[in-house]
Amino acid sequence: xxxxxxxxxxxxxxxxxxxxxxxxMRAAVTSGVDGIVGECGGQAxxxxxxxxxxxxxxxxxxxxxxxxxxxxxxxTAERTDRSRLGCQISVDAGLDxxxxxxxxxxx
Amino acid sequence: xxVVIVGGGQAGLQxxxxxxxxxxxxxxDIVADEPGIPYQRPPLxxxxxxxxxxxxxxxxxxxxxxxxxxxxxxDGVAAVALERGSRQVVLSNGRRLGYGHLVxxxxxxxxxxACEGAGLPGIRGLRTLPDAQALHAELPRARNVVVIxxxxxxxxxxxxxxxxxxxxxxxxxxxxxxxxxxxxVTAEWFAAAHVRMGVRLRLNEGIExxxxxxxxxxxxxxxxxxxxxxxxxxxxxxxxxxxxxxAAAAGLETANGIVVDEALRTSDPSVLAVGDCASFPNAHxxxxxxxxxxxxxxxxxxxxxxxxxxxxxxxxxLPWFWSVQGALRLQIAGLSAPGDQTIMAGDPDAGKFSVxxxxxxxxxxxxSVNAPADHIAARKLxxxxxxPTLEEAAARGFSLKAFGQAPASAGR
Ligand SMILES: Cc1cc2nc3c(=O)[nH]c(=O)nc-3n(C[C@H](O)[C@H](O)[C@H](O)COP(=O)(O)OP(=O)(O)OC[C@H]3O[C@@H](n4cnc5c(N)ncnc54)[C@H](O)[C@@H]3O)c2cc1C
Ligand code: FES
Numbered sequence: 070x071x072x073x074x075x076x077x078x079x080x081x082x083x084x085x086x087x088x089x090x091x092x093x094m095r096a097a098v099t100s101g102v103d104g105i106v107g108e109c110g111g112q113a114x115x116x117x118x119x120x121x122x123x124x125x126x127x128x129x130x131x132x133x134x135x136x137x138x139x140x141x142x143x144x145t146a147e148r149t150d151r152s153r154l155g156c157q158i159s160v161d162a163g164l165d166x167x168x169x170x171x172x173x174x175x176x
Numbered sequence: 177x178x179v180v181i182v183g184g185g186q187a188g189l190q191x192x193x194x195x196x197x198x199x200x201x202x203x204x205d206i207v208a209d210e211p212g213i214p215y216q217r218p219p220l221x222x223x224x225x226x227x228x229x230x231x232x233x234x235x236x237x238x239x240x241x242x243x244x245x246x247x248x249x250x251d252g253v254a255a256v257a258l259e260r261g262s263r264q265v266v267l268s269n270g271r272r273l274g275y276g277h278l279v280x281x282x283x284x285x286x287x288x289x290a291c292e293g294a295g296l297p298g299i300r301g302l303r304t305l306p307d308a309q310a311l312h313a314e315l316p317r318a319r320n321v322v323v324i325x326x327x328x329x330x331x332x333x334x335x336x337x338x339x340x341x342x343x344x345x346x347x348x349x350x351x352x353x354x355x356x357x358x359x360x361v362t363a364e365w366f367a368a369a370h371v372r373m374g375v376r377l378r379l380n381e382g383i384e385x386x387x388x389x390x391x392x393x394x395x396x397x398x399x400x401x402x403x404x405x406x407x408x409x410x411x412x413x414x415x416x417x418x419x420x421x422x423a424a425a426a427g428l429e430t431a432n433g434i435v436v437d438e439a440l441r442t443s444d445p446s447v448l449a450v451g452d453c454a455s456f457p458n459a460h461x462x463x464x465x466x467x468x469x470x471x472x473x474x475x476x477x478x479x480x481x482x483x484x485x486x487x488x489x490x491x492x493x494l495p496w497f498w499s500v501q502g503a504l505r506l507q508i509a510g511l512s513a514p515g516d517q518t519i520m521a522g523d524p525d526a527g528k529f530s531v532x533x534x535x536x537x538x539x540x541x542x543x544s545v546n547a548p549a550d551h552i553a554a555r556k557l558x559x560x561x562x563x564p565t566l567e568e569a570a571a572r573g574f575s576l577k578a579f580g581q582a583p584a585s586a587g588r
Contacts, residue, residue: 082546091396095234101241108470110234111220114498114507114548130368142577 071165075102075120078173089162093155093169094118104171111156113137119144119154121170127151129163146172177202177276179484180265182255182422184208186216187451188281190477196245200484204247205248205273207265210304211252213239218470220308221329222500225315233305238473258426268458277446277484280434281284281477284416289324293386298394299410310361315340317468318344318409322381322397330413330498331366334375335502337409344375345405347397349382357497359512362531362543365524370449373502377401377417386410398418418453418466418533431455433466438490439483440476448483450476453456460540461511467509469497474554494559496551503527507551508539519569521576524549528556530576532569539563542576553580 073096074084087096097105106117107127113136122130130153133141137157141148151170160167179195181188191202208214215233223229242249255575257266264272286301288294301307311333312393315321321337323330325346328549337344340530348351352363353370370377377473386407393471396526397405429443432454440448440456451473458465475493482489495510504527512533522529530550538561540552553576557563564579 099235099238099245101238107234108474109498110216110222112498112500112505114500114551115507116548139549140552143549155395 071160071162073160073165075105076170078105078170078171082158085145087127087160090159093120093153093158093160094158095156097155097171101173103154104173104175106175107156108176109156113140113154114158116140116144116154117175119146119172119175120150120153121149121156121172122153122158123159123168123170126164126167130158133157144172145176147172178274178275179279180202180275181206181272181279182265183281183283183451183453184210184214184249184251185262185451185473186236187277187283187473187477188457189214190474191279191281191450191481192242192247192422193237193245193522194212194478194481195484197246198481200481200485202276204245204249207253207255207267207273208249208251209254209268212305214249214251214324215305216395216470217303218498221302221332221336225312225333226339227316230381240275253420254376258428258447259424264447275446276585277448279480279484280442280447280449281473282449282453284418286412287415289383289412291383292386293388293394296386296388296394296411300406301412303416309484311409314409320406320408322405322407322410324352324410324412326367326377326379327413327415328354328357328501330411331370331501333411334370334498335373335504337535338342338374342409344376345397345407346370346375347383347399347405348377348379349400350389351380353377353379356509357508357512359516359518359531359533359541359543360544361518361520362506363431365545365552366501366506369527370502372499376574381517385542392460395479416452416468418455418541420453423447423449431464435464439488440480440491441483443460447566448480450480455472456491458495458511459490459512460495465511467495469495470494479513494555496555497549503546506544506550507544507548508541509544510539512541512543516540517566519566519574521569521574522550531580532564532576534566535567537566539569544576547577549577550575553577556580 108117109115208585214236254268420430434449516533530544544551552557
């Protein structure tokens, strides 16, 4: 089972182990990680699951889809080249140990 | 003095979360008649039912969050009476909880079909996790699915049933799908799109009665025009009724929902109501409204928490909504009304557009299809009162996304 670490803007880290295939959004919402809202339930329609993925994992991420790309233009916190929607990234063995930064604002 | 919240849904959980986020330090109890971890309803008619998608329920807040925040959820326990004189809630397990403030977040329940045969096995509603679990189990075997009511949930379910390969018939009494909530142009676009996806959409046709097969289960639906549709699974999506009987029995004012003021207080100022069960004065329409949406539940939850902590001010948040029907992704910002003037922006033939609804010369609502960036722009523009004029919107090549991002709109 892969692990995910969420880092808050103040530096606090929260690590968790999840079932294979769990999205970054679902894992965060389930354990109540502050700052990840997931308002639309994972439909790439709200951009409240915005995260910054640490660059060392970039090569292992799925491509950004058209819907995701459009929504990333609408995030509350600034979009950078590390920006992704947490609901569009399923974590499996290939992404084990992934570290993401939580933006200061989602809504 | 502690806060007791009746109802462990989207609105109730939000009240608790926002109280803690705002620094509220006394006890918070949530009385939730559904057993288990509080979950989100929207996925139940979407990913939960589509083959190959994630079928685990999505929690509203996990147990770790609730424990860390000191929020006690009494799950599987109903509030059976309110004793406002002594400020106590009586629970189905015999316990009593005292409160300083009480929040009613009791939601709504599915309206039931009243026609002949409506009680036959195989006829279901879709509101709760057990409803969705039953449909999740039955859908792969269903050959002929009949949906009663072309509202959001009915059409979402119809799209999921098509994805399972079933023959799907939708009976709708009204001339258009989603008629209460959508402009005519968007509703008609959706009607055509569902037909293209292979849904047999029967408008102006209601349900007359159901017939049973030899096994006692539903076998056919007979419509008001006498047509007989074979059916091994029927889902009724004919609207909801607010759960306001607890409030009414306690002498609180109700009228299609629990009546609240602009701060979301009931006729007893120590009792508030939020979400699907609350009838509130709507600043956007100037009428008393009851809305059934995640936005309404969460924003009212936040506002009620503020009211409890002594903040004053009216609830003014902009309504918004979404629905996913197969490949069709609908988002609505604001509330459209009959008689609105509509402008089409984008390309309906390519399935990516927004319909802008103008009332009294001002932008009042935007319905976006497969155009989430338009929707986000619409929410910001409507909330700020900075929407485009009718003339601007009617210009060739107008894009709401571009309008929202243009520097001019910031200084407007
Ligand atoms: C299948 C489905 C799909 C949806 N899709 C969307 C969507 O795509 N977008 C959107 O914006 N909205 C959608 N909605 C609507 C949205 O989910 C609701 O508006 C929202 O859940 C309302 O939250 P609530 O807390 O007011 O009510 P509820 O979620 O209904 O919660 C109320 C809870 O209170 C409990 N309760 C009632 N009486 C008592 C009592 N006396 N004691 C204890 N507990 C009690 C109920 O059992 C329930 O668990 C959907 C709804 C459904 C059913
Ligand atoms: S949860 Fe809404 S975009 Fe990811």
